[in-house]
Amino acid sequence: MRNSVPCDYFGEGQEIKLSINSYSRIQEKMKTPIGELLSLTRSFDVALICELLAEGLRQYGYHDAQWYGNRIQELLDSGKVDSIADIQTLVAKAIIASKFFGKEMYFLTFPEEMTEEDKEWMKAQEEKRNAPKNA
Amino acid sequence: MDEGAGGKEECAKKRVTGQKKAPVWNDYVRFAERMAYGVLHLLPEQFEKLTIGELEQLIDGWEERRKLRLREQFTMVANLMNIHLKQGSQVSVKRLLEQVLPPDEDVVEFKRKRAEFENELTPAQRERVKKYVSDNS
Numbered sequence: 001m002r003n004s005v006p007c008d009y010f011g012e013g014q015e016i017k018l019s020i021n022s023y024s025r026i027q028e029k030m031k032t033p034i035g036e037l038l039s040l041t042r043s044f045d046v047a048l049i050c051e052l053l054a055e056g057l058r059q060y061g062y063h064d065a066q067w068y069g070n071r072i073q074e075l076l077d078s079g080k081v082d083s084i085a086d087i088q089t090l091v092a093k094a095i096i097a098s099k100f101f102g103k104e105m106y107f108l109t110f111p112e113e114m115t116e117e118d119k120e121w122m123k124a125q126e127e128k129r130n131a132p133k134n135a
Numbered sequence: 136m137d138e139g140a141g142g143k144e145e146c147a148k149k150r151v152t153g154q155k156k157a158p159v160w161n162d163y164v165r166f167a168e169r170m171a172y173g174v175l176h177l178l179p180e181q182f183e184k185l186t187i188g189e190l191e192q193l194i195d196g197w198e199e200r201r202k203l204r205l206r207e208q209f210t211m212v213a214n215l216m217n218i219h220l221k222q223g224s225q226v227s228v229k230r231l232l233e234q235v236l237p238p239d240e241d242v243v244e245f246k247r248k249r250a251e252f253e254n255e256l257t258p259a260q261r262e263r264v265k266k267y268v269s270d271n272s
Contacts, residue, residue: 003186020167020190021183027160034160059184099188102253106188 001106001113005094007057009081010071016056016094023100026051038095044088046072052091159251166248170194194245205235 004017027034029051037048050065050072057063075081095101096109107114107122114122167190171182175193185193209231217225 001188001192003188017186019184019186020164023160024164097188098186099191 002097002110003099004056005090005097007090007094009075009087009090010053010057010068011060014057014060016053016090017059018052018056018094018098018100022052022055022058026055038100044092046084049084049088049091052094053087056091056094159248162251163248166245170245191249202232205232 004015007014007016023034026037026048030037030048046069047065050068053068054063054065072081072084072087075087076084081087093109096105099106104122104125107118167187168182171177171185171190171193172179175197177185177193182190206228209228213226213228213231220226
């Protein structure tokens with residue numbers, strides 16, 4: 001099972017990996033509960049993306065959110081990245097890969113990771129959800 | 136680990152006033168730490184590097200290991216006991232396991248906390264994430 005997502009924009013062979021501590025640190029920095037931050041009601045603003053990148057790529061040497069903001073601007077200016085959505089998607093995938101949204105979301109996003117056993121588990125979850133509540 | 140955004144009092148206040156959802160994340164992290172340090176015997180620097188998925192895999196692995204160890208021990212215990220018991224009233228490994236293997240309370244509590252946190256992310260929210268990823272990939 002993967003726990004990280006490859007990201008070559010800020011260095012060759014890097015992978016975004018969001019640990020439990022990463023989320024706690026982001027929550028602390030942003031002064032907002034992490035559940036709210038990642039609900040996408042805030043439409044994943046650039047500040048949050050930069051914070052997530054700073055934490056997710058910490059293992060390659062720490063750079064703060066502003067550093068990532070500048071790099072993203074450079075990438076956009078040089079045309080290496082078409083739009084900020086490319087990086088947003090990468091970060092969203094890294095969050096799902098860390099299983100923040102649970103196993104089900106993980107398998108929906110990375111179906112290639114599913115084994116036969118996992119497929120049965122997914123089917124059971126689906127059935128459980130669709131089962132009448134008063135039965 | 137600190138209390139995160141707002142701290143303990145703030146959480147309690149939010150729960151009482153109902154203005155915002157209380158940050159269940161902090162509860163989850165507290166249990167995750169308890170599992171990591173108490174049950175898995177991890178060091179803080181090892182715990183810091185773990186993702187939610189990795190921690191849960193480690194806990195599943197620990198449960199498997201516990202079952203295996205108990206099975207080995209109870210095989211020996213059952214053999215020793217059965218020497219002294221009449222046929223028909225002999226104990227089986229399965230029966231011994233049933234007495235010990237309602238799963239570890241800490242693990243049950245940890246999983247409950249995890250489910251609680253996951254439930255805080257509403258179905259609509261999940262749908263939004265799913266749509267967001269599929270639209271952008």
